[in-house]
Amino acid sequence: MSAVFKAVRQKPANLQFPCQQCGAVLKYAAGTTHLLCEHCGTQNLIEARGGAIEEYDLGQALRQLAQSPASTAAAPTIHCNECGAGFQFEAKIHAGECPFCGTPIVAATAEIKPIQPKALLPFGIDEAAARRRFQQWIAGLWFAPNAVKKYARGDTKLSGVYLPFWTFDSQTSTTYSGERGDVYYVREQVQVVRNNRVVTETRQVPKIRWTPVGGRVQRFFDDVLVGASHSLPRKILDALQPWDLHALVPYDENYLSGFRSEYYQVELADGFDRARQVMDDQIYLDICRDIGGDHQRIHRVDTRHGNTTYKHCLLPVWSAAFRYRDKSYRFVINGRTGKVQGERPYSIWKIALACLSALLLAAGIYYYLEAAGALGNPQGAAITIQPYPYPPAPAGWQ
Incomplete structure (x- = not known):
């Protein structure tokens, strides 16, 4: 099997990060490059790992996955070095906290998934900054119930999570007729x-x-991003873009300490199917531009992919949910840019009042114009819509 499948297999089942000063377990301080000891306050620098972020051949990986037996391994048992407890994370989680003492633990992923994360984006904003972004977002929602806006003023507890993503590069060549x-x-x-x-x-x-x-159109696609988590609707995951993928760093468990992190739940082949849909949408626009004219009809499209590569990375989000009238609404915040996306309720009364106000305003304007004589029409005059004055047809056209 290729190196991408074996890279993490020799690592221990779980990792904890002791403070160099007092030995207490460290947590990554979001927005920095160090681990913070909450016991003595010491900042422990995360040393940068050298090496470029590699891309891996998609075709080779898919063949190896097809030849490998399906994994039936259960979630591994985690041993906490602080309290001695043994437990298991949720099936999709490989980093989190000990449920008995709260110690941050990062588990290796090779026992569960054949493809390991090779890169990640560390959190760029801390929880306080993310909470402010959320409060601004929810306070600015149109037609939101007042009870929801009051929630924005509360002490919202956010959870930091690293979500799995695939990225795909591909050189495409497309022939078409139309x-x-x-x-x-x-x-x-x-x-x-x-x-x-x-x-x-x-x-x-x-x-x-x-x-x-x-004709033929060609385009190179670089880092087409596909969410590999089922925890959030794809619409929300896609709306968190753009991500500064140029800032990816080599995978380092230090950045996961104190945060949750998920295994990928969307398999590699399914991820590429989604990426091809994104590419096809852009290729369709390229074909329309290549055809030119005022209208286009496309009858046949044949796209070939070459030098297709992928990588598996983790991207940071702050996440939470609130309940309103027995329904849960989820929202997430891009852990790099602070961009907020989520679900929200609407106030039926506010919408009805806005519609009624608009109708009254329109009626008032109509009656005012009628009283002023601005709506009068000379007897017998015809009202016509003049077409846009395009130039006459070229000679010989019918």
Whole structure:
């Protein structure tokens, strides 16, 4: 098997990080490059790990996964060195806290998943900054119930979580066939009613001339990001973008100490299927631009992928949920930029009041204009919509 599958197998079942000063277990201080001892206050620097962030061949990985037996391993038993307790994390978690003493523990992932994370983005903002971003977001929601806005003023407890993602690079070459549509105008006789009489008028009527086309477009896709977690809806995960992936650092368990971290739940092949959908959307736009004209029809598309690579990385989010009328609403905050995305309730009364106010305002404006005579229309005048004055059709077009 390739190095990507074996890189973490020799590591211990779980890791804890003692303070160099007093021996107490350390936690990563979000937004910094050090571990903080909550016992003596000592800051323990996380030494930077050298080496570039590698990309791995997708085709080779998929073949190796297909030849490997499906993993049936249960979640490993974790041993806490502080209190001696033995326990298991949730099935999707490999970093968290001991449920008996709260000690942060990071478990190795190789016993459960064949592909190990090779890079991560450390938290760029701490919990206090994330809470402020959340309070600004929820306070600015339109039509939110007052009870929800009061929640923004409370002491919201956020959980820091590293979520798994795939990124994909691919050089694509796409051949296509279709039609190009060019708009032109012709003069046609139409009948209209004026002064209660039917009269004939000449108007410019738009037509489309379709021409068969074919061609090829090429595009290199770099770091197409796909969420590999089922903990949050894909719509929310996608909306957290953009991420500063250029700042990825080699995977280091020190950054996970004191935070939760998930295994990937979306398999590599499924992740690439999602990435291809993202690529196909962009390729469709490229084809439309290549065809040109005013309208495009695409009949056949054949995309070939070459030099396709992937990497597995962990990205940081602050997460929480609140309840309103027996329903839970989740929200997450990008742990690098502070961007907030989530679910929210609406106040039916506020929406109804806004609609009623808009109707009253429109009615007031109408009656004012009518009283001022601004809505009058000369007797017998016809109201017509003039077409945009496009140039006449080229010679020989019909």
